[in-house]
Amino acid sequence: MIIDKSKIKTIDIKKPLQLESGQVLDSFTIAYETFGTLNQKKDNAILVFHALSGDQFATGINPITEKEGWWVTAIGPNKAIDTNKYFVICANVLGGCMGTTGPTDINPKTNEFYGNIFPLVTIRDMVNAQVLLLDHLQIEKTLCVLGGSMGGMQVLQFCSSYSNRTYSAIPIACTASHSAQNIAFDELARQAIMADPEWSNGNYLKLKKSPRNGLSIARMAGHISYLSEEGLQEKFGRRLQQKGDFKFSFDADFQVESYLKYQGNAFVDRFDANSYLYLTRAMDYFDLYRENNGVLANAFKDTKIKYCIISFSTDWLYPTAESKKILIALNSIGADVSFVEIMTNNGHDSFLLDEPEFLRSVKGFLDSAYESFKASH
């Protein structure tokens, strides 16, 4: 999947980006969107980090897919993240496939697609890149950084690496390091992609092939982990696609089978298989414990940021227990931190849905942070 770059907004960063792996990107591009207006004092900026399958088109209509943005429930005029009031920035992550430099781009050194010659990137690399975007926009300090899932990991990394660049932070449905089960799911997805002969050892773009089946299966595995058992049972249960008896075949007989197949197939039209490998790998490597000699609190030493940690009761991908570890670490150093566990059956996906208590929590925290941020300068 190669996007039409005339439809996206980008900046070119003409200086080298040192990556955690030791490799260097001599220059790179960040694709981003903004929503709302930056005020004169530049104190109403909010940086939103997207999740694995997200992109910069957080709200409004995504010009590439022509569908609504992935966080249209949360961002917009009078919504929880009110674009009448705030200036919202969202950038495609490094290694992504919606315009920021990643494996679908041309390697300037070879004039070929990067494919899986693209250097491995980490959550920290993604954050470093986006700080350069803030520099470009001349925003010294955001009101808030927030995001769910992989976006939440970026929030945590941002707060750890750039504690003076934001006033507040909302890490949502995330973790400070991937568990063995998280890694296992990601590895399953990667193996499914790499087992697809069309993947062609990562060179499918050059060869005009497409590992659709592999990416589709990877996405199915993702969806299983995003929904809770209860949510799946409520939504689908054992309902059949067609009324009556079983078809006694391997076609989709149950609605949940059709749902997964649909989700898998729809995904391959808008996402790149190599990007999926890179981003899942970045999440697996993310480990704020390891970076801080096993002491998570050290990641946030001397932090002055106001935090609101949000988890969802039936999220089994990043369970509430993971959020509580972050809460405990922040409390142990006397940080200004609040914590909300939203009771819902919708599992990990809850942060993308119209969950009123969740959205009220985000709005309440943001609006109050804005008042105190304004009063502080």
Added chain:
Amino acid sequence: MIIDKSKIKTIDIKKPLQLESGQVLDSFTIAYETFGTLNQKKDNAILVFHALSGDQFATGINPITEKEGWWVTAIGPNKAIDTNKYFVICANVLGGCMGTTGPTDINPKTNEFYGNIFPLVTIRDMVNAQVLLLDHLQIEKTLCVLGGSMGGMQVLQFCSSYSNRTYSAIPIACTASHSAQNIAFDELARQAIMADPEWSNGNYLKLKKSPRNGLSIARMAGHISYLSEEGLQEKFGRRLQQKGDFKFSFDADFQVESYLKYQGNAFVDRFDANSYLYLTRAMDYFDLYRENNGVLANAFKDTKIKYCIISFSTDWLYPTAESKKILIALNSIGADVSFVEIMTNNGHDSFLLDEPEFLRSVKGFLDSAYESFKASH
């Protein structure tokens, strides 16, 4: 994978088997093993049903794989299922690939491999086939039928369909119907197999191909569901394959990745991809509620069987809540039922492991059932 049939014990059933799908197998073969000795009164027989990836070689050395049987922890002299005392029967399920008729067999009508022309089979069909084995062995009533996972489903179906053919029953780590999440995992596995070009629309045996990658990924998905989050964390955590830093590649960097890849690769040497499709489908279709107009208790009406239901605290594939539904149904009709939840971190796989409390529960129940069975005639 085609097995050497000279190494297995079989009986040929020369009468038609009516399948739930409406199709008929004109004749079929059951591959089975026995362990211990049937006594003169024929009241010491135990029928063990195997799980998805199991076979008739429940204990001792499997002559095909040359490895120990899958339930060597539970079955043997002086073990929980004591072969000094009991006569244990275990048959490969219908649709399996260890000698009982299934997709790897030759269709007598075409002289070609069945492949995915083999008729769909259900848990009830599997049980019907094994009752014919009991007839062949001239065992009117077993002391006990037991099994875990798909084996437990067969136990429940046996008790429902043949309530006068066993004195007692131990359904372990199972459910009376697959949840939407269970179906989702199975569908993921099936899609992975069918997406492998080597699957060749099910005709890989004829074409001398092998959908190894697809089956391996299916098995990886299975293993994720068999282990608990806690168990995976204890066993692997974030430990790396090689000491030191990340390799910054897509090779297996974490131990849990190597484990899954190993499990996937090892499985394809001993299992057939089409069988995997058939058996997962049989589990998805299994639904004792549906068979009984939504009232599970009706499945066991007038039952005189002594039940011991066993679940494992961290089994998220078939959680304890599913066992409790069976318990409630049996209690509601005044059945003789006991229930044990084993506290363990080992998830669904616990029934295959050396879990002392679990094995003591099985032994205690069996030995006591044997005493009362003997006293009753």
